[in-house]
Amino acid sequence: MTDPSEPGRAWVFGDDIDTDQITPSRFIVSSDPDELATHAFEDLRPEFSENVDSGDFVVAGENFGSGSSREHSPLSLVGAGVAGVVAQSFARIFFRNAINLGLPVLICPEAGIIDDGDEICMNLGEGVVYNHTTGETYNAEALPEFLQTLVEQGGLKAYTKAKLAGRESD
Amino acid sequence: MTGKTFSEKLLSAKAGEDVRAGAYVEAAVDVAMAHDITGPLAFETFYEVTGEDATLFAPDRTVLTIDHHAPADGVEAANNHNALRRFAAEHGAHQFEVGDGICHAVLVEEGFVGPGDLVVGADSHSTTYGGIGAFGTGVGSSDLGTALATGELWFRVPETIRFEVNGDLPDGVYAKDLVLKFIGDVGFAGCTYETAEYAGSAIESLPIHERLVLANMAIEMGGKAGYVEPDDRTAEYLERQTGRAVDIDPSLRSDDDATYDEVHTYRAADLAPQVSKPSNPENAVDVTEVEGTEIDQLFVGTCTNGRYEDIKLVADVLEGEELAPNVRMVVVPASGSVYRHMLKTGVFETLTDAGAVIQSAGCGPCAGYHQGVLGDGDVCLATANRNFAGREGSMDSHVYLASPATVGASALYGEITDPRRIETKRYDDTILAEVEA
Ligand code: SF4
Numbered sequence: 001m002t003d004p005s006e007p008g009r010a011w012v013f014g015d016d017i018d019t020d021q022i023t024p025s026r027f028i029v030s031s032d033p034d035e036l037a038t039h040a041f042e043d044l045r046p047e048f049s050e051n052v053d054s055g056d057f058v059v060a061g062e063n064f065g066s067g068s069s070r071e072h073s074p075l076s077l078v079g080a081g082v083a084g085v086v087a088q089s090f091a092r093i094f095f096r097n098a099i100n101l102g103l104p105v106l107i108c109p110e111a112g113i114i115d116d117g118d119e120i121c122m123n124l125g126e127g128v129v130y131n132h133t134t135g136e137t138y139n140a141e142a143l144p145e146f147l148q149t150l151v152e153q154g155g156l157k158a159y160t161k162a163k164l165a166g167r168e169s170d
Numbered sequence: 171m172t173g174k175t176f177s178e179k180l181l182s183a184k185a186g187e188d189v190r191a192g193a194y195v196e197a198a199v200d201v202a203m204a205h206d207i208t209g210p211l212a213f214e215t216f217y218e219v220t221g222e223d224a225t226l227f228a229p230d231r232t233v234l235t236i237d238h239h240a241p242a243d244g245v246e247a248a249n250n251h252n253a254l255r256r257f258a259a260e261h262g263a264h265q266f267e268v269g270d271g272i273c274h275a276v277l278v279e280e281g282f283v284g285p286g287d288l289v290v291g292a293d294s295h296s297t298t299y300g301g302i303g304a305f306g307t308g309v310g311s312s313d314l315g316t317a318l319a320t321g322e323l324w325f326r327v328p329e330t331i332r333f334e335v336n337g338d339l340p341d342g343v344y345a346k347d348l349v350l351k352f353i354g355d356v357g358f359a360g361c362t363y364e365t366a367e368y369a370g371s372a373i374e375s376l377p378i379h380e381r382l383v384l385a386n387m388a389i390e391m392g393g394k395a396g397y398v399e400p401d402d403r404t405a406e407y408l409e410r411q412t413g414r415a416v417d418i419d420p421s422l423r424s425d426d427d428a429t430y431d432e433v434h435t436y437r438a439a440d441l442a443p444q445v446s447k448p449s450n451p452e453n454a455v456d457v458t459e460v461e462g463t464e465i466d467q468l469f470v471g472t473c474t475n476g477r478y479e480d481i482k483l484v485a486d487v488l489e490g491e492e493l494a495p496n497v498r499m500v501v502v503p504a505s506g507s508v509y510r511h512m513l514k515t516g517v518f519e520t521l522t523d524a525g526a527v528i529q530s531a532g533c534g535p536c537a538g539y540h541q542g543v544l545g546d547g548d549v550c551l552a553t554a555n556r557n558f559a560g561r562e563g564s565m566d567s568h569v570y571l572a573s574p575a576t577v578g579a580s581a582l583y584g585e586i587t588d589p590r591r592i593e594t595k596r597y598d599d600t601i602l603a604e605v606e607a
Pocket residue numbers: 238272273293295472473474532533536537555
C-alpha cells in the first residue's frame with residue numbers, strides 16, 4: 001500500500017459521486033484491482049485511469065461513494081495506487097469497505113478548498129491533511145480507536161486472521 | 171437514562187454488552203448473504219482469512235443467490251455463477267439458482283430471516299429485512315468474507331431517525347410514495363450511518379409487502395438499516411409464507427422514551443403519490459408536477475416493487491387494455507414464486523396480452539446489466555429504487571421512480587400519469603394465501 005504521508009497529486013471530484021460513477025456497473029464482473037483500476041471513473045473522468053500515479057489522492061465533496069455496496073469501487077482505487085481519499089463526507093458502506101481494505105479515508109470538512117492538481121498528503125494519526133501547493137493545513141476527523149486499530153493492522157483481513165489465530169491458540 | 175432504540179437493543183444483545191448509539195462493537199451475525207456479483211470477492215476473503223481448513227460459521231444460515239446476471243448474460247457472469255455453485259456445494263451453504271429470484275425477496279419468502287435477526291448481506295438493499303423486524307444491513311465483500319469465517323462483524327451502533335405517519339393513507343398513495351417522500355425530505359445522505367425507523371398508525375396498517383418497501387429504500391437516504399416494529403401481521407405473514415411459527419420478542423422494540431436523532435411526523439391525509447425525477451431518488455415531487463412527461467419504457471420489478479402484489483396492481487390496470495402505443499413494458503418478477511403466481515392467476519397473460527414483456531425472475535435491468543437496458547435519450551418510469559445517471563443503461567437515459575400504481579396508470583397513457591385518475595386497489599397480505607389455496 002502507498003504511504004499517505006508522502007505528497008501526491010489531488011484528483012478533485014464533486015458531491016454525491018456514487019459507486020456507478022467510480023466503477024460503472026458494466027465493469028464489475030471483474031474483481032481484479034488492476035483490471036478495475038483501468039475503468040475507475042471511466043464515464044465521469046476518462047483521463048483519470050490513464051494519468052493517475054501511484055501515491056495520488058482522491059478528494060471529494062459530500063457523500064462520496066454512495067449507491068451500491070460494491071467493494072469494487074474502493075478496490076479500483078487501491079488498484080490505481082491511490083494513497084488515500086479525503087472527502088467532506090462518505091457514504092457508509094464505501095467508508096467501511098475502504099477501512100476494511102486498508103485504504104486510508106479521512107472526513108475533512110475543508111476538502112472543498114483543495115484544487116485539482118494540488119500536492120497533498122495525510123496524517124492519519126493526527127487527522128490532518130496538508131496542502132503542499134498552498135501551504136495550508138486542514139483538520140479532519142481522527143478515526144475512532146477501533147478503526148485505527150483495523151487500519152494499523154492492515155485492514156479487516158489481517159485483523160481477522162490474527163483473531164482466528166488467537167482463537168486456535170486459546 | 172432514557173430508553174433505547176431497537177438498533178441499540180439488538181446490537182447490545184448480539185454483542186453481549188450494553189451499548190448505545192456511537193459505540194463500536196463486534197456482534198454475532200445470524201444470517202449472511204452474498205450474490206453472484208459480490209460472492210466471488212467474499213469467497214476470496216473467506217479463504218484468505220481461514221486458510222486451508224476453511225469452514226463456514228453456519229452453513230445453514232449462509233445464503234447465496236444467483237440473481238443479478240441471471241440467467242448468465244456473458245461468460246464472466248457464467249463463471250461467477252459457477253464459482254457460487256462450487257462454493258455452496260463445497261461448504262454446504264444454501265444456494266439459489268437462476269430464476270429463483272432476487273436475494274432480498276428469496277431470504278424473506280424462504281424463511282431465512284425473522285424478527286430480531288442480525289442479517290448481513292453483501293448488497294446495499296439488505297436493509298429490506300427491517301420490514302419484518304430484523305436488523306439488516308449491507309456490507310462489502312471483505313466484511314462478508316470475514317463474517318462467513320467468524321460469524322462476527324464490527325458495527326458502529328447507529329443513531330435512529332423516526333418517520334411517523336398517522337391516519338389513513340389516501341387512495342393512490344402506497345409505501346413507495348411514503349419512502350420517496352421521506353428521501354426527498356431528508357435527502358440522499360440524510361440518514362447516513364443511521365437507522366430509519368418507520369412508525370405511526372398508517373405504517374402499522376401496512377401489509378408486510380409494503381413495509382418491506384420502506385425498509386428496502388432506507389439505503390437511498392444513506393441508512394444503515396430500516397425498521398418497522400414487527401407485530402401480529404408480521405408473524406402471520408411469515409407463518410403463512412414459510413410454514414414456520416415465529417417468535418417475536420416483545421422487549422426488542424424501541425422504548426417509548428428512546429432518543430431519536432430526528433423525528434419527522436406526517437399526516438397521511440396530506441400525502442400524494444410521488445415520483446423521483448432523474449438522477450437521484452431524493453428528487454421526489456408530487457406526481458402532479460411531472461404529469462404528462464413522455465415515457466419510452468416502463469419497468470416493473472426489483473427488490474423494491476417486484477412482488478406479486480405489485481405486479482398484480484399493474485395487471486389490474488391493464489386488464490383488457492393495451493399499452494399506450496409509444497411505450498414498451500418490461501416486467502421482471504422478484505422471485506420464482508412470484509413468477510409462478512403470475513402464471514397461476516392469469517396476471518402473466520393479462521400483461522402479455524397488453525403487450526408487456528415478462529422476463530425470468532431476478533434483478534433485470536435494475537442495475538443496467540441486461541433484459542431491458544436503456545439507450546441514449548430513453549426515458550423510463552420504473553418501480554425500482556435508484557435512478558442515478560446510467561443506472562439502467564446509457565449515461566444519457568433518464569429514469570423516474572414511482573409506485574406500481576403510478577407505473578400502471580402511466581402505461582395506459584404513455585406518459586407519467588397520476589394514479590388517482592384511475593381506480594387502484596390496495597392489496598393486503600392475504601392475496602398471496604388466496605393464490606396458494
Ligand atoms: S433488484 Fe436492483 S437494487 Fe435490488 S438487489 Fe437487484 S440490482 Fe440491487
